[in-house]
Amino acid sequence: MRKALKATGIMMALVVLSGCWDRVEIEERGFVVGTAIDATDSAAFVLTFQFVLPSAAQSKSPQSGQSGKSFQNLSAEGTTLFKAARKMSNESSRPPYMEHNKIIILSERLAREGRIEEVLDLFIRDHEMRRASKVMVSVGEAKQMLEVNPPIERLPVQYINATSENPDKSESIIPPTTIGHVQRYLLEELSYAIPVVRKTDNKVSLSGAAVFNANNRLQGFLDHEQTTGRNFFTGTIRAGAIEVELEGRPVVFELKKASRKITANVADREHPAFDVHVSAEGNVGESYANRDILKPDALAELEKKVGDKIAAIMESVLVKLQKEYRSDILGFGNYLNENHYAVWKSIRDDWDRNRNLFSRCRVNIRADVKIRIVGAIGKSQL
Amino acid sequence: MKSFEYGDGEIGTMEVSYGVCNMVIGFGVLTLPRTLAGMTESSDAWMSIVLGGAVALGFGWMVASLMARFPKQGFRDMAAAVSNKAIANAATLIFALYTLLFVSYETRALANISKLYLFDRTPEEAISFFFLLVVIYGVAGPSISLLRLNLLFLPAVLSILLVVLAMNLPLFNVHNLKPAFITDWKGVASASKGTIFSFLGFEIFLFYNAWVNKPGKARRAVLSGLAVPFVVYLLVFLFVIGIFGSVVVRNTLYPTAELAKQVEIPGGFFERFESIFFTIWVMSLFNTAVMAFDVTLIAIRAVLPKTGRMTWILILGPVVYLIAMQPQSVTEIETFGEWISYAGLAVGWGFPAVLLLAAAVRRVKGDEKSA
Numbered sequence: 026m027r028k029a030l031k032a033t034g035i036m037m038a039l040v041v042l043s044g045c046w047d048r049v050e051i052e053e054r055g056f057v058v059g060t061a062i063d064a065t066d067s068a069a070f071v072l073t074f075q076f077v078l079p080s081a082a083q084s085k086s087p088q089s090g091q092s093g094k095s096f097q098n099l100s101a102e103g104t105t106l107f108k109a110a111r112k113m114s115n116e117s118s119r120p121p122y123m124e125h126n127k128i129i130i131l132s133e134r135l136a137r138e139g140r141i142e143e144v145l146d147l148f149i150r151d152h153e154m155r156r157a158s159k160v161m162v163s164v165g166e167a168k169q170m171l172e173v174n175p176p177i178e179r180l181p182v183q184y185i186n187a188t189s190e191n192p193d194k195s196e197s198i199i200p201p202t203t204i205g206h207v208q209r210y211l212l213e214e215l216s217y218a219i220p221v222v223r224k225t226d227n228k229v230s231l232s233g234a235a236v237f238n239a240n241n242r243l244q245g246f247l248d249h250e251q252t253t254g255r256n257f258f259t260g261t262i263r264a265g266a267i268e269v270e271l272e273g274r275p276v277v278f279e280l281k282k283a284s285r286k287i288t289a290n291v292a293d294r295e296h297p298a299f300d301v302h303v304s305a306e307g308n309v310g311e312s313y314a315n316r317d318i319l320k321p322d323a324l325a326e327l328e329k330k331v332g333d334k335i336a337a338i339m340e341s342v343l344v345k346l347q348k349e350y351r352s353d354i355l356g357f358g359n360y361l362n363e364n365h366y367a368v369w370k371s372i373r374d375d376w377d378r379n380r381n382l383f384s385r386c387r388v389n390i391r392a393d394v395k396i397r398i399v400g401a402i403g404k405s406q407l
Numbered sequence: 408m409k410s411f412e413y414g415d416g417e418i419g420t421m422e423v424s425y426g427v428c429n430m431v432i433g434f435g436v437l438t439l440p441r442t443l444a445g446m447t448e449s450s451d452a453w454m455s456i457v458l459g460g461a462v463a464l465g466f467g468w469m470v471a472s473l474m475a476r477f478p479k480q481g482f483r484d485m486a487a488a489v490s491n492k493a494i495a496n497a498a499t500l501i502f503a504l505y506t507l508l509f510v511s512y513e514t515r516a517l518a519n520i521s522k523l524y525l526f527d528r529t530p531e532e533a534i535s536f537f538f539l540l541v542v543i544y545g546v547a548g549p550s551i552s553l554l555r556l557n558l559l560f561l562p563a564v565l566s567i568l569l570v571v572l573a574m575n576l577p578l579f580n581v582h583n584l585k586p587a588f589i590t591d592w593k594g595v596a597s598a599s600k601g602t603i604f605s606f607l608g609f610e611i612f613l614f615y616n617a618w619v620n621k622p623g624k625a626r627r628a629v630l631s632g633l634a635v636p637f638v639v640y641l642l643v644f645l646f647v648i649g650i651f652g653s654v655v656v657r658n659t660l661y662p663t664a665e666l667a668k669q670v671e672i673p674g675g676f677f678e679r680f681e682s683i684f685f686t687i688w689v690m691s692l693f694n695t696a697v698m699a700f701d702v703t704l705i706a707i708r709a710v711l712p713k714t715g716r717m718t719w720i721l722i723l724g725p726v727v728y729l730i731a732m733q734p735q736s737v738t739e740i741e742t743f744g745e746w747i748s749y750a751g752l753a754v755g756w757g758f759p760a761v762l763l764l765a766a767a768v769r770r771v772k773g774d775e776k777s778a
Contacts, residue, residue: 046529124679152523156669205651205669212654363585 055119058096059128059182060158061167062144064135065102070144072109073100073168074121075182095179098171106147123153127186129160129204130222132167136235136243142211149208156205159189162235162243164223174227181229188231189220196265196280197232197252214239215359216352216377218255221246236350239378244350247342254342257303257335257392258355260285267338269330271314271323278331278396279310287360291368296386299357303335303392309399317404328394335392343388353383417620418554420628425557426698427467427609427632432564432639433695434516434744435605437661437688439640440647442601444656450583450648451590452598453641459602460637464630466756469763470610471629476766477773478622482613483709486758488773489765496710498758503706505747505754506611506699507723511730512747513696514539515740517689518731524664525685535731538693543724545697546704547717551618553697564691567684568639571663572646574670574680579649604748605640608695609633610755611702614709660737700727 059075076097099117103109114120131144148154163170175184189201202219210217221233234247234255247255256262265280283305290298309318309327316323346352358376361369369376377383418426443452477485482502486495518534526534545553609629612619619625647662650669656662667684704719734740766772 046533047526152527156665205655208658209652209655212658213652359582363582366586366589 049122053119054122055117057121057123057126058180059130059171059185060126061130061132061163061171062106062135063132063167064138064140069102069104070106070109070135071100071102071168072106072113073098073171074110074113075171075180076117076119076121077180096181098168100168106144110147123151124155126155126158127182128189129158130163130167130170130185131160132163133165133235133243135167136162136237139240139242141207141237141241141243145204145207145211148204154204156203156208158204159186159201159220160204160207161185161189161202161220161222161231164221164246169224170222170229173224173229176227185222185229185231188229189222191231194264195232196256196262197249199234199252199256200261210237211241214378216354218247218354234354236346236352236354238350238352239376244352247345250338251342251345254338254340255355257283257285257339258301258342260356266310267331267334269327269334271312271318271327271330272316274312274314276312276314276318276327277310278327278394279308280305281307281397287357289357289360289365291361291365294368294371295382297357297361297365297368297372297382298387298389299360300389301339301391303339303390304395305331305335305392306395306397308397312400312404315404318399324396324399328396331396332392332394335394336390339390339392343390347384347386351377351381351384353377357383357386357388416549416551416618418551418615418618420621420624422554422558423612423615423619423625423628424632424635425561426554426615427612427629428635429557429561429564429691429694430608430611430698431606431633431636433608433692434513434520436568436639436643437520437663439601439605440644440656440662441659443598443644444648444653444662446598446601447590447594449586449589449653450645451588451595452644452648454595455598456602456637456641456644458595459599459606460633460640462599462603463606464633464637466760467609467629467633468626469756470613470759471626473613473759473763473766474616474619474625474629475622476763477616478619479617480773481617481705481709482758483706485613485616485762485766485773489762489769489771499706499710502614502754502758503703503710505750506703506706507727508730508747508750509608509699510542510696510703511727512740512744513692513699514542514727515731515734516744517692517696519737519740520661520664521685521689523660524668524681532732535728538689538696539724539728539731541693542697542700543720545693546700546720550615550701550705553694553701554615554618556697557694560690560694563687565635565639567687568643571667571670571680571684572642575646575650575666578669579646580652581649583649583652584645602640603752604745606633606636607748607751607755608699610751610759611698613759614702614705 056077057074058077061073063071065071076099078095078097099113101109101112103112110121129148131141135141135144148158170185171181173181173184175181178184178187189198191198199218199220216236216238218234218236220231221235223230232249232252234252236244236247238244253265262280262283267278267280268275269278283303285301285303288300312318318324318327346354353376372382375382443455447455473485477488483495483499486498514535517538518531521534522529522531609632612629643663647656647666650666651659651662659665664681667681670680703723704716707719708716734743
């Protein structure tokens with residue numbers, strides 16, 4: 026009798042012990058891989074989630090799945106994002122699950138209105154969000170970016186995400202900026218740059234950068250070449266191709282390695298002067314020139330020309346940022362903070378805000394180039 | 408390994424070291440970086456850690472000296488030897504109250520952080536309840552086995568921490584550590600208070616002293632047990648600052664947990680690395696809580712030996728639970744934790760210091776045979 030009682034007791038305990046309060050079956054989750062946020066005229070948001078459709082995503086080749094898309098975009102409007110996200114549960118059989126959210130795209134308009142902080146609060150606060158989600162600004166409507174039909178990847182988000190990882194091959198994509206980074210920019214009240222995504226036909230392009238000032242307002246965009254210049258300034262350039270002319274014929278310098286060194290003269294603390302020294306190394310990638318670049322003097326000339334070109338590219342972005350956007354996204358403020366803290370402390374509020382000392386500081390740019398390999402041939406034709 | 412090696416009901420140097428280490432590394436690692444970054448600029452709080460660590464090691468030395476001076480005696484016997492029985496009983500009961508509150512805090516803090524990162528819908532009441540049930544199951548057994556459990560859990564806890572740090576290595580940015588030496592000494596000093604708090608806990612070994620079989624080595628055991636958390640705190644702090652930067656750390660509730668959350672291993676299951684981190688972290692918190700509860704029981708039973716251990720467990724279990732449920736929000740939990748830290752400073756470190764001083768002045772020494 027006692028034994029039977031004990032046994033029942035243990036059996037009943039099983040009911041409690043095996044349970045998991047928070048269990049959600051994987052089939053019941055709507056996996057969100059990407060988010061796009063747009064502004065409406067009435068100060069509200071339009072939130073768009075890209076859901077993966079597991080069944081379609083499972084089909085082996087993307088060609089065979091041509092008929093059924095492997096993703097679904099859902100949009101909802103709301104004055105706060107949280108509310109909008111909840112609204113989506115009304116329309117989707119599977120409530121959104123954010124753990125696998127890879128990218129967050131903000132519309133240009135939202136960024137220009139300075140609402141990036143409102144937007145990102147939820148993405149940092151909520152436990153389901155990951156700090157590693159990438160943030161991008163779209164030219165035009167953000168929603169559109171999730172609607173490209175990528176030929177190689179199965180999901181638009183995969184396509185954008187993979188492309189954003191390309192700074193190793195392209196000089197004009199800025200390194201991916203995660204939500205964690207952006208939180209820091211917001212807290213530090215400094216200007217910053219975020220990758221840009223734009224759509225043309227059925228493609229997206231990530232070349233360029235969106236420049237935000239210290240008040241978190243989008244000031245404008247940097248084009249292809251200016252972004253390259255910016256990457257030289259920040260030392261984040263990993264690869265690139267720079268075209269120069271040698272005797273009127275184009276020669277391409279393939280950048281393999283570049284580093285930059287900043288030094289500052291802070292004798293006049295209101296007007297610090299910077300020296301930026303870039304050292305680049307690389308190969309000759311392509312040459313239509315008639316000269317034999319194996320000759321030392323030709324090589325030296327080429328090196329100098331490439332150096333001048335790099336300096337010119339950097340100069341152009343500097344002018345743009347100082348005169349037009351008045352935002353220091355080149356890392357001078359950080360440099361002062363790290364190395365001349367006393368000076369920085371006294372001028373940080375006036376650096377690229379208020380009196381904007383940044384727009385008036387002098388910057389001296391020097392670029393040294395070393396060509397290591399010219400390729401297998403000296404010149405291509407006689 | 409001989410079969411009777413663990414049959415003696417005693418603990419050696421290793422158990423003490425592991426126990427001290429596990430007791431100290433608990434909830435503190437998760438919040439310490441924020442506390443420190445809040446009071447200092449940039450990465451300057453490493454000085455506070457060194458400072459606070461030095462103070463903690465000093466007190467560790469004191470506790471260990473007491474242990475060596477009174478071999479095989481628990482806290483109450485030590486206190487009774489230098490003063491009188493009444494004072495010793497009162498001090499022991501205060502100690503018991505402190506450890507009891509400590510268990511409550513640990514239970515609640517665990518429930519809070521688990522709810523934030525793991526169980527979105529499970530109520531904190533339930534998480535605390537189940538955790539407490541396991542703790543009670545733990546203390547229902549002999550103390551020795553709890554101390555030995557440390558040997559099993561600590562390596563797991565330390566390795567998961569190292570894995571988290573290693574995985575974050577690519578994100579480490581040395582520039583975040585600069586500029587150095589910009590905080591004034593006041594900031595560094597007040598931040599070291601936070602460090603000292605997170606070194607609290609090892610004082611419970613004053614009670615476990617009754618089972619320590621090599622009292623001569625107590626100093627080495629306690630100090631080496633404290634050295635590990637010291638290194639861990641320094642490492643975790645520098646990593647968190649190096650990865651997030653000081654400003655972000657200041658504004659993040661549990662920076663170390665965010666570190667774990669940031670880890671991304673491609674391919675399904677491991678993408679949510681923080682679940683594994685927390686699961687293992689709970690083991691550490693369990694050990695801390697269970698040892699604190701165990702010491703509460705030992706302390707109370709030293710004064711009131713007539714009532715059995717199991718009875719006390721059944722009386723105190725609900726008390727712990729009710730106390731744990733008192734704070735109503737995160738900020739209240741933090742205030743609760745702060746109070747307990749002050750209490751720990753006074754009780755856990757103040758008492759032994761006074762005791763050691765009194766013992767030295769009165770030339771009282773424990774006699775091994777009397778124990």
